Amino acid sequence: MNGKKSDNELMKEFGGCSFAAYNVLYERYSDKILNFINRSFKMDFDQSEEITQQVFIKLFEYKYKYKSRFQFSTWLYTVARNKTIDILRKMKKENKLAITEKIEAPENPSLGVEANEKSKLILKAIESLNDNQREVLIMRYKLGLSFQEIAEITSIKINTLKSHAKRGLEKLEIKLKEIDYDFA
Amino acid sequence: MISLNNKFIPEEEFEKEKFSSLINELQNLEDLTVSPEAKEKLFRELKKIRPKKPLSLIIKDYFIAPFFFGKPAPAFAMLVIASIIFLVLPVKKVLIPEGYLGQVKYDLQFTEKNLSFEDGPEETISVFEEDTNGDGLYDVIKYDLDSDGKLDYITIDFNHDNYTDILAIDTDGDGKMDYFEYDLDYDRNFDHAGIDSTGNEISDTFYLL
Numbered sequence: 001m002n003g004k005k006s007d008n009e010l011m012k013e014f015g016g017c018s019f020a021a022y023n024v025l026y027e028r029y030s031d032k033i034l035n036f037i038n039r040s041f042k043m044d045f046d047q048s049e050e051i052t053q054q055v056f057i058k059l060f061e062y063k064y065k066y067k068s069r070f071q072f073s074t075w076l077y078t079v080a081r082n083k084t085i086d087i088l089r090k091m092k093k094e095n096k097l098a099i100t101e102k103i104e105a106p107e108n109p110s111l112g113v114e115a116n117e118k119s120k121l122i123l124k125a126i127e128s129l130n131d132n133q134r135e136v137l138i139m140r141y142k143l144g145l146s147f148q149e150i151a152e153i154t155s156i157k158i159n160t161l162k163s164h165a166k167r168g169l170e171k172l173e174i175k176l177k178e179i180d181y182d183f184a
Numbered sequence: 185m186i187s188l189n190n191k192f193i194p195e196e197e198f199e200k201e202k203f204s205s206l207i208n209e210l211q212n213l214e215d216l217t218v219s220p221e222a223k224e225k226l227f228r229e230l231k232k233i234r235p236k237k238p239l240s241l242i243i244k245d246y247f248i249a250p251f252f253f254g255k256p257a258p259a260f261a262m263l264v265i266a267s268i269i270f271l272v273l274p275v276k277k278v279l280i281p282e283g284y285l286g287q288v289k290y291d292l293q294f295t296e297k298n299l300s301f302e303d304g305p306e307e308t309i310s311v312f313e314e315d316t317n318g319d320g321l322y323d324v325i326k327y328d329l330d331s332d333g334k335l336d337y338i339t340i341d342f343n344h345d346n347y348t349d350i351l352a353i354d355t356d357g358d359g360k361m362d363y364f365e366y367d368l369d370y371d372r373n374f375d376h377a378g379i380d381s382t383g384n385e386i387s388d389t390f391y392l393l
Binding site for chain 1: 195196198199202203205206207209210211212213214215216217218219222223225226229230233235236237313319321322344346347348
């Protein structure tokens, strides 16, 4: 039944002490947040998973305080983005930068060898994009967010985002053509 | 493969035509999954956390709700106590006077004036962010771009819509804000500029933008 409820309804139930509602939200968003952090910020898998946990701890702490002025997903992605940027800054300041030079795509046996290889090639090409382009492409095309939602999350104007997306796609296409990527 | 999100609908021409196959590849990018161990660890952590109830909920639960659940005596007593507190203690209203710039912020990413910048070498930039109303989003951001211990830009989001409403810039490098821009109607465009010529960080001359 919970699966059919909206995010805000679930948050309301969670505010009324329904841990089941929190669990549904976790199941609904944990993988998305993990993918967002890992793909957009070039974090390694363990770091991404750790930040994802912190985001959901934050969500837990906001049990009573959360107000549905924003769409829930927008709020959650914004918290994830802020948290990741905080951690990146901290790591850079402490000279403990553990960001992988490459965005590693962990092996996933269910995908088959070809799909894994294709993912790796695309991730390698995405690595060459600048931070803004990479973030927009992942949010827009991998996570399926609208430009309006991305604008609310990143506080960047929609037209600027579209420009980042278009330039990112152009650059990505060139990179993939250089390595004879098979689009079929 | 199960996609994380299948609601993608192309909005722009370039998405519908030129890049459709590339976009398809991005959508099919391998999905990562949070491990069950991570979930277990998280849920163990959650047992140690006790979210703090806000005052409004405490009032609702302990002062108002008992009236409706057949416990009028304790509820009445609590209301009397609360009334005494509110009558005796002066209620201090915090208003933001015109020209007050104690909390202002500079928008480095999304102003109409394209003041965006990309982080250079991070060790030369210090950023101080504050979430003043506790909604999980930053609404005051202060920047010391040259890490000299003096703020160079500050921005504030007054109405908490995640967009900057006031921007302050230290133009002469003395650490005091002397140029300000205001979005008074919250339409995400700055419509007034202010200049402080006396060094007290309060605008004394205003201009329409």
